[in-house]
Amino acid sequence: MNNYRGxxxxxxxxxxxxxxxxxxxxxxxxxxxxSERMLAHINEDNVLNQVANVACxxxxxxxxxxxxxxxxGYGFPIGGVAAMSRDDGVISPxxxxxxxxxxxxxLTTSLDSADLQPKIRALIDExxxxxxxxxxxxxxxxxxxxEIDRVLEDGSRWAIEQGLGRPEDLACTEESGxxxxxxxxxxxxxxxxxxxxxxxxxxxxxxxxxxxxxDEIYAPDIARVMxxxxxxxxxxxxxxxxxxxxxxxxxxxxxxxxxxxxKYGITIPDRQLACCPINSPEGxxxxxxxxxxxxxxxANRQVITHWVxxxxxxxxxxxxxxxxxxxxxxxxxxxxxxxxxxxQNKKVCLCVHRKGATxxxxxxxxxxxxxxxxxxxxxxxxxxxxxxxxxxVGTHKAMTExxxxxxxxxxxxxxxxxxxxxxDGQDFAASLARRGIIVRAGSISGIAEEASGAxxxxxxxxEVAASAGLSDKVARTRPLGVIxx
Amino acid sequence: MATGYRLIEHTADIGLIARGENLGEAYANAxxxxxxxxxxxxxxRLRQSVTLSISEQNxxxxxxxxxxxxxxxxxxxxIILRDFEVDLAGHSRLTALCRGExxxxxxxxxxxxxxxxxxHQLSVRADTGTVxxxxxx
Numbered sequence: 367m368n369n370y371r372g373x374x375x376x377x378x379x380x381x382x383x384x385x386x387x388x389x390x391x392x393x394x395x396x397x398x399x400x401s402e403r404m405l406a407h408i409n410e411d412n413v414l415n416q417v418a419n420v421a422c423x424x425x426x427x428x429x430x431x432x433x434x435x436x437x438x439g440y441g442f443p444i445g446g447v448a449a450m451s452r453d454d455g456v457i458s459p460x461x462x463x464x465x466x467x468x469x470x471x472x473l474t475t476s477l478d479s480a481d482l483q484p485k486i487r488a489l490i491d492e493x494x495x496x497x498x499x500x501x502x503x504x505x506x507x508x509x510x511x512x513e514i515d516r517v518l519e520d521g522s523r524w525a526i527e528q529g530l531g532r533p534e535d536l537a538c539t540e541e542s543g544x545x546x547x548x549x550x551x552x553x554x555x556x557x558x559x560x561x562x563x564x565x566x567x568x569x570x571x572x573x574x575x576x577x578x579x580x581d582e583i584y585a586p587d588i589a590r591v592m593x594x595x596x597x598x599x600x601x602x603x604x605x606x607x608x609x610x611x612x613x614x615x616x617x618x619x620x621x622x623x624x625x626x627x628x629k630y631g632i633t634i635p636d637r638q639l640a641c642c643p644i645n646s647p648e649g650x651x652x653x654x655x656x657x658x659x660x661x662x663x664x665a666n667r668q669v670i671t672h673w674v675x676x677x678x679x680x681x682x683x684x685x686x687x688x689x690x691x692x693x694x695x696x697x698x699x700x701x702x703x704x705x706x707x708x709x710q711n712k713k714v715c716l717c718v719h720r721k722g723a724t725x726x727x728x729x730x731x732x733x734x735x736x737x738x739x740x741x742x743x744x745x746x747x748x749x750x751x752x753x754x755x756x757x758x759v760g761t762h763k764a765m766t767e768x769x770x771x772x773x774x775x776x777x778x779x780x781x782x783x784x785x786x787x788x789x790d791g792q793d794f795a796a797s798l799a800r801r802g803i804i805v806r807a808g809s810i811s812g813i814a815e816e817a818s819g820a821x822x823x824x825x826x827x828x829e830v831a832a833s834a835g836l837s838d839k840v841a842r843t844r845p846l847g848v849i850x851x
Numbered sequence: 852m853a854t855g856y857r858l859i860e861h862t863a864d865i866g867l868i869a870r871g872e873n874l875g876e877a878y879a880n881a882x883x884x885x886x887x888x889x890x891x892x893x894x895x896r897l898r899q900s901v902t903l904s905i906s907e908q909n910x911x912x913x914x915x916x917x918x919x920x921x922x923x924x925x926x927x928x929x930i931i932l933r934d935f936e937v938d939l940a941g942h943s944r945l946t947a948l949c950r951g952e953x954x955x956x957x958x959x960x961x962x963x964x965x966x967x968x969x970x971h972q973l974s975v976r977a978d979t980g981t982v983x984x985x986x987x988x
Contacts, residue, residue, distance in 0.1 A: 411862055438862040440971030440985050464967040464987045560926045570964030571988055610926040613966045613987075617919045620970060621912060637911075637970040781860040782963060782988065809961035851964060 370405050373414065374398060380434075380834040384417055391422035391635060396430040399768075399834050401826065407779055408436060416443040419635040423448065425455020425644075427709055427716055431768050433723050434830035435777030435822065439463075441638025444722035445777060449769040450644065452704060452715040456632065457649045458641035459623055459656070461719030463700040464616040466656055467663035468573075468607030470746040470774075471539070471671065471696035472757065474593040475678070475689050477600040479579035479846060485681055486577065487804055490847035492677040493575055494806040497670055499568035499851040507669065509562045515550035517565065518558075521661030525668035532693075535668060537735045539696040540725065543664045545657035552655040553611070554618050561611030561662055566669035570808070570851030572775075572816055573606040575674060576748070578755060578843035585840045588741045588759050592694045594841050601843055602691070603755060604670055605748055607700065608663035615659045619652045644717050653702070660701060667696060694757075695744035699724050699774040705733075707769050718769050726760035726772040726837045745837045749776050749824035751805065751816060751848045752798055756828045756839065763835030772836035773828075776821035785820035786811055794818075804847040812850060856884030859983075865963065866972070866985035874910070874975065877982045878917055878945065879935035885918055885968070885986065886951070889925070891960045892933045898952040899930055905945045910975040913945050914982055918968035921949065929954045963988050 369375050374382040377397070382405065384396030396417040400408055408414070413436050420442055421430035427449045436445030441460035450456055482489070498505050509517060517524045522543025525531050536543045550558075568575065580599040583589045594601070608615075626642035626649075627634055634640065642648045671693065675686035682689065702719045709716070727734060727743040734743055745758035753776075764770050780788070791814035795805050807813050814820075832839050854876060856869035867884040871877035886892060901924055907913040917937075924930050932951035939945055966987040974983045 440861075440864060440969040440987060444863050460970075464969070556923055560923060564926070570961070571966075610923075614919075614923065617915075617967055621907075621916070624912070624970070625908075637973065640970070778863050781862050782865050783858060783860050808956075809963075811960075811962050815963065851961075 371409065373409065374405065380830050384414055389418045389422070391633065392418055394421050394426050394429050396421055396432065398432040398436065399434045399830055399836065401830050404826065411438040413438055413443045417446065419639060420446055420448050422635050423450065423456050423458065423639060423641060424632060425451040427451050431771065433771065433773040434827045435773040435775050437777045439721065441636050442721040445773060446721045447723045447768055447771045448719045449707065449716040450719070452644055452717055455644055455717060456641035457644045457652060457702055457717055458639055458719065459616050459619045459652060460638040460640060461721050462656060462702050463721050464613045465607040465700055466612035466615060467660035467698045468700040469663060469667065469696060469698040470748055471604045471667050472694040472746050473602040473671065473674065473691050474694055475600045475602070475691055477689060478598045479600055480598065482600050482846065486847050489577060489677065489681040490804045490806050490849060492681050493674065494849045496673045496677050497568055497575060497849065498566070499808060499849060505564055505566040507565045509565060511558065514558050514562055517665045518550040518553055518658035518661055519548050520544055521664040522668040525665045530672040531668045535671065535693045537737065538693040539664060540698055543668065544661045547654065548657035548661050549654035550658055552651050553615055553658045557611050557614035557618065560614050561609065564609040564611065565666055566673065567609060568606045568670070568851050569609055570812060574751065574848050574850045575670065576603040576751065576848045577846045578603060579846055580841055581754065581844040582842045585838065589841050591737065591741045592744055592757065592840065593692055594757065602674055603748055604667055604674065606666060606670065608659045609666065611662050612659040615655050619655060622648055623652070656702065660698060664696065695746060697724050697746050705770070707765065716769065720771055722774045723771045724774045725770055726764040727770050728760045728762040728765060745772055747773060747775060747824070747828065750818045750821040751845055752803065752818035754824055755843050756824065757841045758831065758837035759840050761835055761838055764837060768836055773831045776824040776827055778820055779822050780820040782815045785817060786814045789814045789817045789819050803845050805850065807850040816850065854880065856880045858884065858888065861985055864985055864988050866983065868981060868983045870981045873980055874977055875937040875939045877980045878914060878939070879937045881914065881982050881984060882918060882921055882935045883933060885921065885965060886931055886933055888963050888986070889965060890931055890962055894959055895931050895933045896952050897934055897950040900948060900950045901930065901932065903947045903949065906943055908943060910942045910977065911973055913943065914975055914984065915968055915970060915973060917945055918984060922965060922967065931959065
């Protein structure tokens with residue numbers, strides 16, 4: 367097959383080109399990373415129109431990219447990557463999303479799953495109590511106005527200073543856990559009010575803390591650098607973002623951007639793509655506010671990390687230090703960042719929007735800490751709670767292909783309504799229990815929405831990402847227990 | 852659809868179309884639909900009220916801000932709302948009396964969290980009293 371229904375042109379087994387003439391306003395073509403089997407769903411899902419819409423944004427460089435887990439979003443597709451020229455490109459809050467710096471971190475432990483088995487239920491119960499989740503959850507921390515400004519400007523550093531983490535956690539977090547060019551003054555009082563009581567909370571939807579066991583190791587040398595030593599080793603995944611604070615920042619700035627879009631004479635095919643020049647006052651204000659919300663998200667995951675460590679200590683009666691619980695890495699998968707890339711043999715500064723996509727920097731990249739300088743950046747891809755999650759590593763090919771980006775998860779195939787009407791949350795929880803996976807969630811219907819059947823098989827997504835060279839497989843984990851909102 | 856709301860499917864998210872005898876009623880039904888996604892409204896009693904006044908440039912922005920402002924109250928005060936009287940003055944101003952109660956995890960069923968109302972496919976049709984919105988969940 368040289369093309370897909372006359373719409374997509376086949377480049378190779380995992381790359382499909384959406385030509386620039388697909389819609390009149392496209393400045394660049396689209397590239398979809400997918401297997402032939404995945405295309406039918408992608409085509410049904412309105413994704414191609416969204417990839418084309420993003421290609422219409424001013425200053426987009428190279429391609430409008432869709433990662434292998436792409437699905438229909440609001441405005442940008444989820445799994446979309448767009449690199450905008452810093453000099454004449456735009457920044458779009460819709461290209462970051464409402465959950466600014468939604469992301470994932472991974473901790474390793476010295477435990478084996480067999481050792482944990484007798485205590486897993488108690489551990490999951492303890493995690494469920496110590497980490498507030500679900501709707502309206504307010505945390506154990508209530509930030510006063512000056513304190514929230516410090517969180518917004520210092521991110522994970524704030525948490526470490528409060529004793530909520532280890533200093534070495536910072537080096538294993540993208541941007542060392544904070545954007546230095548954040549500005550709390552660019553964040554509205556409404557946003558701060560939403561954030562004041564929610565630091566250290568998971569939220570609902572697909573956010574979770576998962577205790578898992580290493581299931582398979584594909585690249586032992588690289589895995590060892592990450593602290594992943596053997597099959598059966600217990601690890602912990604944490605997936606959450608900037609909570610109501612980030613949502614409010616996005617709300618506030620989308621309205622500002624709609625006016626700016628008109629002011630700067632930019633035509634957009636979908637208002638959720640509202641944008642303005644990166645270098646305009648509105649663009650700079652958004653970037654500073656987005657960075658502040660990103661810092662809040664890093665602090666949020668850092669505080670939760672601390673409570674995960676405390677929960678292990680309490681349940682197992684052993685110090686967190688002796689259990690390991692070392693941070694492997696923390697990735698942001700809803701974010702826009704100024705990065706240097708090589709494009710057409712020149713070094714260029716680009717504002718790379720990753721909306722449901724993970725950075726995938728290779729060995730030797732100057733932004734990596736010493737620990738990962740020789741192997742590349744850990745790429746953390748959580749799957750659904752019934753199957754697997756994957757640890758991958760950044761590649762040189764990602765730098766030339768996708769502005770250093772890869773997939774971020776399994777990608778939904780069933781709408782939440784369809785999932786709820788076709789999947790019984792209680793049955794799914796029972797089937798997980800039969801397989802020894804313990805789930806604590808605030809909502810049975812929430813479990814149905816997030817059940818395995820609602821997602822693509824992550825293995826297929828990972829195969830495409832690996833085969834296309836966007837990231838390389840390092841290890842796979844399987845869930846032992848999950849807490850969800 | 853008579854007056855009221857119906858939910859619409861979207862792969863990652865969820866949306867609704869709401870209709871009323873007039874636009875104010877459509878905005879009220881959209882709010883009720885939004886909270887029906889979050890929780891079972893039959894369990895929500897009318898014990899607290901919130902009055903709101905919002906000014907925006909046009910009807911679309913007013914709908915976006917209206918729904919997101921209600922989510923703000925839910926986030927910051929924990930109030931679930933299910934009864935709304937909405938008055939629209941022209942195309943730029945909305946006042947509303949909203950009633951409901953404080954979220955009680957022992958009595959209220961959690962369904963789906965909503966992060967925000969989005970502008971994606973958002974529409975307001977004054978002639979038919981119909982609005983449409985997609986949420987980020």
